[in-house]
Amino acid sequence: MKAIRLGKRSFGLHLSLAKRYLALGMTSFLSQISLVAAMMAINNMIRKYGALDSLFSQTEYTQIPMAVVGIVMKFFQIVISIAVGMAAGCIPVIGFNVGAGRNDRVRTLFTRLLICEAAVGAV
Numbered sequence: 001m002k003a004i005r006l007g008k009r010s011f012g013l014h015l016s017l018a019k020r021y022l023a024l025g026m027t028s029f030l031s032q033i034s035l036v037a038a039m040m041a042i043n044n045m046i047r048k049y050g051a052l053d054s055l056f057s058q059t060e061y062t063q064i065p066m067a068v069v070g071i072v073m074k075f076f077q078i079v080i081s082i083a084v085g086m087a088a089g090c091i092p093v094i095g096f097n098v099g100a101g102r103n104d105r106v107r108t109l110f111t112r113l114l115i116c117e118a119a120v121g122a123v
Helices: 015-050 064-099 103-122
Strands: none
Touching: 015 064, 064 103
């Protein structure tokens, strides 16, 4: 901690750093906001077109379409979490092999990862 000195200026907003941070987080932000927009559109369609159905327009059954979408989205979240976990687990192995110049291993691992993720998606 002798090399780092914190003062009031350290906790201020620096525009040059903020621009660099925004560039790093923009893809994540856009993917998350697109998911929110898609779910908003799906919920509005369920509300609008679910009310047109003779069964789901009845008061006691109005929540069924929304519940089904909720269940499907939770299952989708589990599948995506497994796929992201497998990809994240391969990152150190790929980095090591790229550093070692073993691109043949990288290609093999990448192919196997794609096959495994396709299998998870198919299940």
